[in-house]
Amino acid sequence: MGFLEKIKKGLNRTVQVLQTDVRDLFKTEGRLVDADFVNDLFETLVKTDMGVEAAQSAADEIKEKFRGRVVDKNEILAGVKEKLKALMAQEGPAVRFAESGPTIALFVGVNGAGKTTSIAKLTKAMTESGKTVVLGAADTFRAAAVEQLQIWARRLGVECVAGPAQSDPASVAHKAVSRALEVGADLCLIDCAGRLHTQKNLMNELVKIKRVVGKLVPDAPHETFLVIDATTGQNGLNQAKKFTEAVDCTGVVLTKLDGTAKGGVAVAIRQQVGLPVRYIGLGESESDFEAFNPNDFVEAMFS
Ligand SMILES: Nc1nc2c(ncn2[C@@H]2O[C@H](COP(=O)(O)OP(=O)(O)OP(=O)(O)O)[C@@H](O)[C@H]2O)c(=O)[nH]1
Ligand SMILES: [Mg+2]
Structure with missing residues (x-):
């Protein structure tokens, strides 16, 4: 199993809930990004326990980028993912090994x-x-x-x-x-x-x-x-x-x-x-x- 596949499988429960919620957000093809939508998006994200702050900043990002436009799911998800990746950015290897010795x-x-x-x-x-x-x-x-x-x-x-x-x-x-x-x-x-x-x-x-x-x-x-x-x-x-x-x-x-x-x-x-x-x-x-x-x-x- 590939690396991403393994994480997806492990995260199965989170993935399923998000999939259902995101599907509900886009019942119609394309959706107008208005206050209601931004609020619904925020609630969906918050449900995953990412924290109010992170969910709010991802929702704000979408509001800023797309407000008043009709956009499709992929555009929104790309925006949300980009924001979350930025929030989680971190440096360094998984284990910082000693320069020498154990x-x-x-x-x-x-x-x-x-x-x-x-x-x-x-x-x-x-x-x-x-x-x-x-x-x-x-x-x-x-x-x-x-x-x-x-x-x-x-x-x-x-x-x-x-x-x-x-x-x-x-x-x-x-x-x-x-x-x-x-x-x-x-x-x-x-x-x-x-x-x-x-x-x-x-x-x-x-x-x-x-x-x-x-x-x-x-x-x-x-x-x-x-x-x-x-x-x-x-x-x-x-x-x-x-x-x-x-x-x-x-x-x-x-x-x-x-x-x-x-x-x-x-x-x-x-x-x-x-x-x-x-x-x-x-x-x-x-x-x-x-x-x-x-x-x-x-x-x-x-x-
Ligand atoms: N599903 C699942 N179970 C896990 C995971 N990691 C640990 N467990 C289970 O959680 C239980 C506790 O794990 P331990 O490794 O004994 O936890 P611990 O922190 O050493 O516990 P103490 O020494 O009692 O403080 C065990 O039944 C593990 O099998 C995981 O990633 N997923
Ligand atoms: Mg132990």
């Missing part, structure tokens, strides 16, 4: 967001491109969490460093990074326990993990990926804002896009959280994962 990436976020699964998915993508990966099971909170990562590691054929149950997560992170240095791994991906931004101690624990790995490898962690569950909508968005205020994050992994009609949340994240979306999760299997590309994403949404 690249250290932490995965953080609220409980159940998809951190561990995303680590497995990224591991698969990286090993397939010839990179060596060491995992760190720094979610020592629950024994099952360590086991979950170990199972993935076995399946994917990579090493997983763990510590005794309830041990200090920072010491496990230290061990994992040391191991990555020792074996000359390209990447060390560290799984952190889920937490809420309001849990001060747990947030401080993340700060400590960062400090500890930074002592072993200058500039580490090179990435702190904030994992966000797309199905949690506005709530997830608010949590994400608070989260990254407490611990600097470098990018977002947006999971479970396959489970929601509100795929526009990717736009809202870019706009409201201010972090680039680096990867998207489109299902539960290890291959349901793609590096994020705003242009393809917007094309897929309106396909």
Whole structure:
């Protein structure tokens, strides 16, 4: 399956809702762009959870461009897509690799967001491109969490460093990074326990993990990926804002896009959280994962 096809399939629910709504907007061939139309367009866009601001600026763009004219669906969609792509523009690669030595990436976020699964998915993508990966099971909170990562590691054929149950997560992170240095791994991906931004101690624990790995490898962690569950909508968005205020994050992994009609949340994240979306999760299997590309994403949404 091609790249765009895969995203389209994953975004199926969002695509379907948009298709129906857009069809309703253009019941007649061509439509006069008046205040009613602009309002209907705004409401359609807002339904995808892209945020009021983004939906408004796309609708405004259409108003400015076409007001008083009768235009067809393709013209309108081209205008909307162009605006959304501009709003989501971002720079840089999906992973910013260390200049030399292992690249250290932490995965953080609220409980159940998809951190561990995303680590497995990224591991698969990286090993397939010839990179060596060491995992760190720094979610020592629950024994099952360590086991979950170990199972993935076995399946994917990579090493997983763990510590005794309830041990200090920072010491496990230290061990994992040391191991990555020792074996000359390209990447060390560290799984952190889920937490809420309001849990001060747990947030401080993340700060400590960062400090500890930074002592072993200058500039580490090179990435702190904030994992966000797309199905949690506005709530997830608010949590994400608070989260990254407490611990600097470098990018977002947006999971479970396959489970929601509100795929526009990717736009809202870019706009409201201010972090680039680096990867998207489109299902539960290890291959349901793609590096994020705003242009393809917007094309897929309106396909
Ligand atoms: N449909 C779908 N399910 C996903 C995706 N990513 C993760 N999941 C599922 O979400 C559930 C939670 O995933 P985990 O990776 O365990 O989440 P976590 O953030 O590590 O959870 P905690 O460690 O408990 O905080 C699992 O059932 C995953 O299979 C995705 O992109 N799509
Ligand atoms: Mg986990």
